[in-house]
Amino acid sequence: MKKMICIVCPKGCEMQVDVNDGISVVTGNACIRGKEFAINEILHPMRTFQSTVKTIFPELPMIPIKTDDVVPKEYLFQIIEEIAGIEIKDKLKCGDIIIQNILGTSVNIVSTVDMYLYF
Numbered sequence: 001m002k003k004m005i006c007i008v009c010p011k012g013c014e015m016q017v018d019v020n021d022g023i024s025v026v027t028g029n030a031c032i033r034g035k036e037f038a039i040n041e042i043l044h045p046m047r048t049f050q051s052t053v054k055t056i057f058p059e060l061p062m063i064p065i066k067t068d069d070v071v072p073k074e075y076l077f078q079i080i081e082e083i084a085g086i087e088i089k090d091k092l093k094c095g096d097i098i099i100q101n102i103l104g105t106s107v108n109i110v111s112t113v114d115m116y117l118y119f
C-alpha cells in the first residue's frame with residue numbers, strides 16, 4: 001500500500017493505493033480525479049518543471065522559467081542539464097519559448113516573466 005496526498009485540488013485528500021498485478025485500488029479520494037491522479041502517480045508520474053536561468057542583463061540577472069505542460073518525472077534531471085548553460089540574450093515576454101520540444105517531449109521551456117517590465 002502506498003499513501004499519497006492528491007494535489008489536483010486544494011482539498012488535498014489523503015489516499016491509499018494498492019497495486020496488485022497491475023490493478024490499482026484507490027481509497028480516500030473524494031472524486032474520480034483523485035483516482036486518476038493516484039494511478040498516474042504510480043504508473044507514470046508527470047511534473048511541471050520550474051527553475052531559473054541566467055540573462056546578460058544586469059538589471060535582471062536571472063529569470064524564472066517553466067515547462068508549458070507536464071513532462072515525465074524521470075526527465076527532470078535531464079532538463080536541469082539541458083538548461084544549465086543557457087544565458088538569455090534577448091528580452092522575453094511571459095510565455096515566450098526558450099527551448100522548443102525539450103527532450104522530444106513536445107513540451108517547451110518558457111519564460112514566466114515579462115522582462116520589459118524591468119527595463
Ligand code: SF4
Nearest residue numbers: 006009012013030034
Ligand atoms: S480526490 Fe478530488 S476532491 Fe480530493 S483532492 Fe483530489 S481532486 Fe480534490
